Amino acid sequence: MHPASPSGRPSDEPDDPTFRMTPIKQTKRSSSAPLYALLALVASIALSYSALGAFSSFRNLLHGTERVETPFFNGYLAHVIRLNQTQAHIAGVPSGFALDTITLVNPSAKAAGLERGDAVDTLDGLPFLGSRDMALAVIDKRPGDRLDVTFWHQGTSLDEPPRHAMIVLSPQRASPAPFQAWLVQSFLVLMPIFCLLTGLYVVFARPRNPNAWLIFAILAYFHAVFLNPGQLGSRYMPFGFLWNNVVQTSMSICFMLFGVYFPERSPLDRKVPWLKWLLLIPPVLLFPLDSFLDYASTFRFSLGASFQNMRVSLNATENVFAVLAISYGFACLYSKEGDATTSPDARRRLRVLIAGCTVGLLPFFALVAYSMIRGLDVGASTPEWVALSVFTILFAFPVTLAYVVIVQRAMDVRILLRQGTKYFFARQSLWVVTVALATWMSISINNYIKLHEQRRAVDLVHLAVVVAIFIVYRSLGAKRLQARIDQKFFREAYSTEQVLSELSEEARNFTETAPLLETITQRLRSTLHIDRIAVFLLAGDTFQLQYATGTPISPGYMLSLPSNSTTIRNLSKPKAAPANVYRDDPGSWLIDASDAERAALSDLSTELLVPMPGRNRLIGVIALGPKSSEEPYSKIDRQLLQTVASQTGLALENAELLKRLTAELAQRASLNREIEIAREVQERLFPQTYPTVDGVDLAGYCRPAQFVGGDYYDFFLIPQPFSTPEAPANRLAIAVGDISGKGISAALLMASLRASLRSVATLRQPDGSGNQHLATLMKHVNELVYEASTTNRYATFFYAELDPVTKILNYVNAGHNCPVILRRGDPGPGEAIPLEPTGTVVGLLQGADYDQASIQLQPGDTLLAFTDGISEAMTADDEEWGEDRMIAAAQTLLGDPRRSSTAQGLLQGLLADADAFTNGAPQHDDMTILVCTLA
Template sequence: MKINKVSPNLLRFFLGLYVLASVGYWLSTTLDHWTAVFHPERHVQAPFVYDNDTCVIGSLQPEARAAKVPEGAHLDSLNGVPYSARVWDEILNTAHPDDMMDVGFTRKDGSTGTATITFVPQKPLIAGIPYLVLSLQEIILAGVALGCLLMGFWVVIAKPTDGNAWLLLILLNFPTVLFSLHHGFATGLGALFLEFWFQTMQFAASPALLLFGIYFPERSRWNVRFPWAKWVILIPLLLCAVIFGPIIYGSHYGAGNGPMLVRAGHWAEQTTNFLNLVCLVLSLALTLDKLRSASTEDARRRLRVLTTGMSIGLSALLLVFIVLPHFGITPAQKGRLWIGYAGITAFLFAPFSLVYVVLVQRAMDVRILLRMGARYALAKATLWVVQIALLTVVAVELILPIFGKKQPQLADLLGPLIFFALVMILRMGVHKRIQQWLDRRFFREAYDAERVLNELAEEVRRYTETEPLLETVARCVAETLHVDQIAMLLRRGEYFVLQQSIGIAAGRTLTLPLQSSAVRYLTNSNEPARLYREDPDAWYLMAGTAERYALDKMNSELLLPLPGRNRMMGVMALGPKRSEAAYSSADLKLLQALASQTGLALEVSELARSLASEAAQRERINREMEIAREVQERLFPQEMPELPGAKIAGYCRPALGVGGDYYDVIDIGDGRVGLAVGDVSGKGISAALLMASLRASLRGVTLDSPRDFAKLMHKVNRLVYEASASNRYATFFFASYDPATRKLECVNAGHNPPVLLRNGETIRLEADGPVVGLLPFAPYTEQTLTLEPGDLLILYTDGISEAMTKEDEEWGDERMIEAARRSLHKPANDVLDDLFAAADVFTAGAPQHDDMTLLILKLEP
């Protein structure tokens, strides 16, 4: 029953007024009742009782008899003021013991008279009960009434537009009237308000109960067929309330009521009592009828919970305060106060069930609620009490006697040992075993579900493949919780894509964007998200059309994040249970644990897949690098030419398997041999490719037996420039050696100057031209010199001279030359080996940071 047409601000205004009135009534009556119970000496007792309608005096107290007040006389005045109930209340509520009151009356024979009554202190309302016990009783009664009132406020604040919430508020306000029958010592407008509120709540409770039975949780089928029937009850109740208005006013603020109004009051009272009973019976009958005819399983669950809770609560009140007193057993008797406490405690089932069925979005079944109650009440609270009681008894019997002995014996230590052993036994899981026994004994299905999901949460850790993991989790959850629709979405870039599903025919077309409202909520909260479309949360209201379409297509009722260590790996969407029951807190706890383990397993699976892919890629790259190295090695000279009076040796050791260093020995005709060394900028594959281009260019331009080496270098520069990027270049040295004349003709394009060692002399062939491949046109000049027997010509790249230690200290040209001088008398191959060995000794195992290349020309002595 919705009241959406009413303005929310107006509803809040009414609620504010209701809160002020109800809390004010409870506070006033509670404080005054507390004063009346614990401080009766501060107030006076009424000297006699009289009929409010006829004003006839009866039931005289001793102080009235002592003042000669005639029984059966008509009450005329009080302290000289014409009688009214308001005057009577003001006098009694403001009087103190030993104060006096003048009473004017008319006897049965028509004669008038007056009497002066001296007030005596009020008698205790409850006698013979210890103060502490009485205080506890009053606190419990007042606390129960206030608790019901606060629960009613909570429900209306949570669902202000739900008419059932307002009906529930009226019903939960009734205990403040039921448990606070004393209307206090207020006077004037205060007394008028208290009486008005008391009567209003008395009259409103039964119609509210009837309307609640008609409209909750859905409209009764009988009300649909006969919508006018409820007015047959509600209109007479309203007429009775109208009749009671002047009667109550006449009784409390007038001089009584006339005979006709008195007869009307008796009729209205009997009619009201009958109609209240009819409302109670009809509400119960309509609720029982809805148990059979409700349109949804959720409605039936709510009604089962409501029927169970109301039956327990109202039956407890009926038994404790009506049935047992009929047999002479009352909570007021000494030693039987616990009966009243038990009845009031059991009564709380009624308001709690009312609040639960109205407030929750999807009710749980009675059996689940009983299980939760049994687990928390029996397996936790009760067991703690039993443990404490047992430990207390053992401590009193076995430990305290030891302190009374002057010389404890060794055998006395047995008691403390038994005590501590008992503590350890109780703390080592006894209460947990009893919990499990309760579940196995009374809630077998729920216990099995918990056991299966717990085992699954442990099992998923061992999965390293995604598909079997998702399939196992989805199937197990579906079978255990009886869920027909489950979707598992995994993160793929900027989307969560459907990877595994049960009962969903959309294939892998359903996605949730990374920035969708649902994903943001799950990421920020890292908690399950319920989805009730009848009363959606804010995150669903902010969802876009495509997102809602995906959620509706999956029929999602519960979304679970699958978290990894640093990011959310996926989302598990669960549809409704086959029974349409809500997911309980135990279900959510188990599912959340399972989702956490699944998310970590997914992350492990993704990591394993990534490592496998990376290993395969690394293996492929290594194989390709090995092939490239083999190809590059084939580009270097495979054997050196035999020269009369001279030997040539060369070697390149790349830093990364392949590199940009280049050396070559070329037959350029007429018995001459070309010697080339180059160093391409950079390292690795890109440098190797440019090196291959440089070699091809050089080989191409030397086919015509060139004589002009400056022109040759110009052609090489042009070819490399056109074949390379603008930021790529190479240093290059080329020389032609004629063994017949020992003439060396060379050109240097920005390369490290080759070193010629001749006895004690060191000659450097300095660069006389720019690097190749950087500029389209570059001038180069040629050098010519004649070698002598015993000369050693060293062509090298900077990877040799700049070889570094771990402390970044360079070997340098001078150390290289010094090492070469020590091997000056050796053949070319030995000089080559000695120089590499000397460089390695200097670097002492430091990683090679650049390609190292040497080309040696050694003339015989």
Template sequence: MVAIPMKKKRRDSPNLLRALLGLYVLVSLSFWVSSFVTAWELNFHADRHVQEPFRIDARTNLTKEVNPMALAAGIPAGAKVIGINGADYSGREQWQSLMATARPGDGIDVDLILPTGNRKTVSLTLKTLPFENPHTSRAILFMRESLISGLLPLVCLLIGYWVVLAKPTMGNAWLLLVLLTFPSVIFQPDGLFSGATLLLHLTWFQLQLLLSAPALLLFGIYFPERSRIDVKLPWLKWLILGAQGIGLLIILPYEYQVYVGGGPGPLLGELGARAGQVFNYLDLVCVLLYLVLTLDKLRSASTPDARRRLRVLNTGMGIGIGSLLIVFILLPSLGVPIESSKYYWLSYTSAVLFMVAPLTLSYVVLVQRALDVRVLLQMGARYMLAKWTLYVLERVVLIVAAFKLVGPIFGKKQPHFSDFIGLLIFLGLIFSLRLGVRKRLQSWLDRRFFRESYNAERVLQELSYEVRRFTETEPLLETVARCVSETLHVDQIAMLLRRGEFFQMQQSIGIDASGVLTLPAQSSAVRYMTNSNEPALLYRDDPDAWYLMAGNAERQTLERVNAELLLPLPGRNRMMGLMALGPKRSQAAYSRADLNLLQALASQTGLALEVSELAHSLAAEAAQRERANREMEIAREVQERLFPQEMPTIPGATIAGHCRPAQGVGGDYYDVFHLGEGRVGLAVGDVSGKGISAALLMASLRASLRGITLDNPRDYATLMHKVNRLVFEASASNRYATFFFAVYDPATRRLDCVNAGHNPPLLVRGDAVMRLQADGPVVGLLPFAPYTEQTMQLAAGDLLVCYTDGISEAMTHEEEEWGEERMIGAALCMQQGSAQAVLDCILAEADRFTAGAPQHDDMTLLVLKLDA
């Protein structure tokens, strides 16, 4: 709806406008109250007031409409009034104040200049105000006057206040308020005021008379959209309004002289009379232009909604204004005495029909989307007929029950106690009708005459509970879109779900699905719904602020889905999606009941989407975890194949090794393999880190060692240097490994070894324990590193224990370390056993100490035991 724009200079301008409305309410209601009190006084207490003996022409101060009492006293028509009660005549305010305060029997002296030019003073005794309708009861007359000059203007004022209060920044609402104030001044009776009160009363009266026609013209130009005639001829309205402004500058001093200045004088009187005639013609031009503009808009309206508003407006105004014109103008001109009590029903009927006009005005201004006239009449007529039928049936039941159940009590002089049972039954019947039966009948009425709304409410409520059972997104969206479309008769629906930083269309009805349709998460509509947690209504003729701030791409998306309502689909912490609904087939706006139902459905749908997303996420995570576990199992199997599958046989010695990864795979490494000439290579390593990355570096370390030892080298320091270079080139800068390598010759019991930063292996000989300290840095950290070879002569019964720090640093639940001392103690206990026995004992003691506490590092042992 296009309205006359009101620029908001300050953020609190609606509050300022509401304050202005409060002042307007105070003045207009005061005028209405004073007019109503005047009507009451003149109809019920006419004997307190006097009859005006003559009227005084405002322009010339000449007497006119002289009644027989004044004629008999010697006051002719056309005599100039120059004084009243010894005071010079100062204007109409003086005369009307006198008439308002005088009482029957009071005398007044009037100084006149007769038409012959002679001066004359006439004394009059004022008589009681006659009752205008002697054949009509005062009560009936008062009811008629109260309805026409009291109730109808009040209802019009209240409707006008309501419209402006609802939309204070809309110019059309203020124009409507001015138009609805007009009945309160046009129907007002002659006042009983004096002094300043009279001046204020007359000022408001004149102001409303002057503003009503321009307000009607502007309303016709701007409602519901600007007229194309005004677009082509914008100067026309300014010409009319300018002429009225000039006339106002003449009317104001003219009226002042008339009321308090003793008369306007010849020049001002002539100008005032001419200005009054011009105003009448301009008012007629405003009315005619309003009709022309409105009829033209019926053909040129840019939207169906604007055309429906105009049809409703014209129909309502035709009924309301037409009823008054027929009853109060046409019928009297045809000789029908509507002032007779016999025809008062015509006045009541026209008054009721007149209310269609203000109600229509408020309807077309306030509603977001107007219904067609035919739909309004059909719904209203059917509903009112049903309501009145129920009302009459209820009253008939109560009357019959009263005669049957309560009547016997009053028909007996001394009622029996049992007679009061009927009274109790009657009271129970009233109670049941009021609270039980009426509610059920009202529900039946809604189902029967508003079946569509009733069914929509029931279906959407049921659907809001059903959607929680969906775990799949696609059937959920399809079900929700289809049910909303069928119950609310919406032909275009789009369901958009969050995909990262965009909302992408996943389901649609009646919308071209070709191409990708997205709405950014930072779009104006999404931000509005996120911040307000409310639906976003899109009425393009009167858009909200969020739509005005939307970019072109966002507007194109909303146009493509023909969105009229955007519903957020909220999850617990974020918006899961949104539902865009197009217009209803009936072109009716979405009601508050529709929005409440749709919001409940959207909330449940959003939670269902979140549950579905969570279920899919859990399923994907479970599948990924399963794949990872399977891959880890494969990696573990591959790594186990890298460890020695069978220990070589060593004359005069036994050897055993074991690696227990903290995870599926680890970075610890041990190896035992034959070299040339009966010698055996022993290797233990600990790669930094854990998991797959450490296992890969361990595999690289093994491959490097195995490759280098193929040539049966003798220089083990150089061997370690080559291993370091290969591992350095094959690993990241933050990856390295501690490494111990030894070669045992069974023939000579000689042990040659190189230690690259690894835990010192233990050599147990009797009760003595020696450590083979590191003599070089870790491998893989530096491109060049010096290593030194060590040689040791072993003896019968010697025990060599190589280990990683996962053994010595095994921890309990309280994070207490096992330590090397306990490990050495376990080794000494089984010193006389085989290498496997020693290994099993050390692992068993470590497990017993940790008591099942989870370990965070790989545990690796390699044991060489020489026979005694």
């Protein structure tokens, strides 16, 4: 036994190169425009034929008493006689003229002396060249009119003069058509039209499926059988005979091919592939001759005289091949149904098809055979109730053909019968009750109107009660009764609906992905009896297999669907519905998918893909395998699954959002902790204790705008080169700086500046011979900061050294806000001496030069250094405090010993005045103040 492929075909099955029904290699879907154009052409021809035939049939019923009956007919069993020169002379026609014998004689012709087998010469004096001449001869006649006919009796020598007969034309109907006749004719017309429309619908729904076109050819046969082309009138008769011949010839061939290739190639055909060609080629080759003889019989008997001996045998041969082809088609269908290599879905389709064909066609074939034996039209020689029953049962055949091709997955025959029976009795009972109540109400209203002279109050009450019962039943009772019937007769579907509805509500309460997916899949598995379920979730640019149950894939096996894949694009469309995965359908969307997609879906045995939409995008896909019952997913199943998937998608998106928020909160807490540590570290970089220098009072403070800042201030002692342990003479180093920017990056550069300053200041001591050692120090600091920072980072910096003995302050101002020396006035605010910049900022320009400056301090002088965060403090209206206000405030404080008796008091007073000016406005920059007061 060959291993079966996912589509159900044996993997090493030899391909039939001549007629392939199911494409083995999937290719990109081509445009359907040519197929629809072909369908439009064929549909226009078929519908025109049906419309003309239906119009003629109903016209004969409606005007049968006014239209004449054709007195005799010539058919396939007629004998063509070619006249010799003498016979032609007697008949008054050219030599070689051919006559056609009569096959059917109606009472009007029989009363005039014509019999079956007679050879007609003329009609109303015109040569009888073909059956079309009869239609032309009687088209304007009315019942009672006469038709002049010349003819020869069968067995009479044609050398004798032809006989003369005057046929009194009879009406098609002696009386108007009864209701039964209208009913039978309606079936005879509507049945083939229904078959034709069903075939057109199948092709329209599956234009790329060859089986759909075969079904159309099979179903088009019925309108050719039921509608006689002779009814089309003289104008359309040639077209009718040609189309009728095409349809009847193709029907048996198409049924055979349908049996061979639907839904999979027959094992019988794999063994003897030549047999179908043996049954197919002869009818195709005989078709031109058959069409030619039809044309000859219609227009000129003489054209078919040479084939007069072939007409009966040709007809018999075509019938034999038609029967053999149909029989072989049935044999192929039956052989596939019992073949072990046939896939389960194909086997279900075959069972439905065989059941429908058997039930629908056997009574019809029996009726056709009986009519052929009697030589009459189908149903003409049987009781009306028999014909109506056969025609009604015949509806099962086209419906079955359409069902097995249109549906994505067929139900088992028993399930179809059970559900159909339940549905009919459950649903139609409500319709019967509605009709009964409506009839009761109509009768009551009619009686009340009729008895207007005898109306009583009780009659009015009775009428009101009847109307009220009808209204209550239609508005309330019918709906509740329908729900009870659904619960009673469709308990499984009703329970499924209830369970899945509850599940969609329950999905909202989950906040974690894993428990949600496990709950959803297990409930779907137990409710719909699905063994294999897989869930794909969006992860970046792909949908990764997140959860799977019942699948044969090994744990850890990676399976994904790209976001730009055909599957995801198809499910990402607005209002996308669950998509069937039907690998054997050439018209399916899956034909555009890549081999990797089809392989992934095949590995999971996927039959239905349900999208899980989020708020603005597709968040996941549920891949469902087949049901254990092998039933297809119904419309209700798909609706409920989509509801569950939608709620699951929203729950997954909420869970993902909650997860991100939790991670973000944890990350933010960690970051805040790290920033707090950085703040603590930075605070440790500021002087924790001030150096002790006789006659000098120090204070400094930095208030960052954020957790950490970029301002810097420092006090530290530098030993003099000539100092001794017994008599130390240390210089006081004073520094203040402002790093560009704020936050962590500024704080890091601030730490680098501090380290650079302290290392250079303690290592490079003045040699006592020059006064530019601070300039050299600042140049080295600039180089170190330049190498440690990016191109857009720099610092304004002020550095000074105070000799406590000489009170000389040497300093370098690298682009910083001018510190001021505040001298007390007596009386008055005193003098403010700015310490102007002596060079550019540090860290911006490599190799920058700096100058050193000096100032002699006096007792009571105060050095005030600051950053622009304090001088540019702003109100809510963006008004700056400014250096002038700050200096004035400092001088005011110095004049009030109660507030500024110490350096710390002056610092706190300045901060308080700045805060009072801003009046609670947010601090926009780091605020740093450094105060050094000489006693």
